[in-house]
Amino acid sequence: MSDRGGGSTQADGTYILGTGVLADEFLALLRHAGTPVAGFVENLDRGRTRTHASGLPIIWVDDLPAGAQCLCALSTTHRIRFIDQVRSRASFPTFVHPSSVVLPFGTIGPGTLVSTGVLVASHVTLGSHVFVNRGARIGHHTRIGDYVTLQPGVNVAGEVQVGSRAYIGLGAIVRERLTIGEGAIVAAGALVTHDVPAHSMVAGSPARVKRRDVEPK
Template sequence: MKKYVMFGHNNLFGDLVEIIHANGGVLTKIIQNMPEPSYPNRPTLKERLASLQDSEHNPDNINQSYPIEVLPLEDFSPEPDEVYLMGFTGFRMDSLRQELLAKFQIHFDPLIHPSALISPTAKISSGVIINMGSIIASGVFLGNHVAINKGVIIGHDTHLQDYVIVQPGVKVAGHVRIRKGAVLGIGSVVIEDLKIGEYSMIAAGAVVIRDVPSHTLVAGVPAIPKKQINH
């Protein structure tokens, strides 16, 4: 059984744990790299862990017999046979990734739900996450730490650079180029042969029929620029 160590966490925590379990693994540690933010109407990490290990509501949950240790980053040291993943998504993880690589030479394996359909000619880079029911077509390239949520379709020969986030139900046609750090909102559609600029955002439900400039939010049907994004 693979023992996973998660660095940080966000609202995808439950999904990531489900993918770990679907691959026959177990989450054993969460490494906190910063204080936990507080969000209204969202469970805390403590509440998530209590629910995860609740034998009454999760009688078949693997983690109920494997306590999950929560450690600050300064107390972390690698152990043999651990598998590492980032518990949050997007380009803001880059500094932590570089720190872990420099200190510990940590490698992040892809985490892929078994129900995802992936062409044997697709190229999947370090730390990629692919959630259940997604389809990755032939010739696709997914850069480091790309996050593909549920029910996504990525068309043939499309390239996604590092840290791109693709939210549930997105459909991207063939030969699209999506630059570093872009975010594609829930249910958005991108037609073929377009370029999506770095750190741009496509709003939920938008239909993109022309190139999107870098650092730009687009929305609507068809999608049009709404504002500049400063990171």
């Protein structure tokens, strides 16, 4: 794991922002890769600050050490809010699981996590605080915006533009040279053959707009 968000490496490891099931998954990924984890951070209910089932501490957000390295294990909207809450005193490393392949000539932004078995082709840009779930495929010269979520088995072809805060569901396929608009939602299993407007939800094969004025949760 590299710290591309600035700041010094913490001797006691990375803090995971969030305490839900996705936080458990992040812990498993980091430990499997041999990356030290310092604990979890809670920002909604101080009563949840206790010892996690793993034996690691759950600390209140105000007690996060200055300069702590953090990865955020929350859905899109909560991810943005939590990161904004700690941004002034935290740094954000990137994490790519060693079972994944990231080819050269691309960039990965701070706070981005790439899970197991992912293939990222050459000249790909992954923005900040992106979550690429297991087994996803991202084609060459594709640009993935900040806070995007790609769920397991997603296959994004080459030269695709994915706007910030977009969500692409389980097993969806996006054809080459398309644009997925900011805040758009692509339903699980969709086959996307046309551009997806911002803040719309598409589903089906081929994908069609089902709702407008949506926001990823």
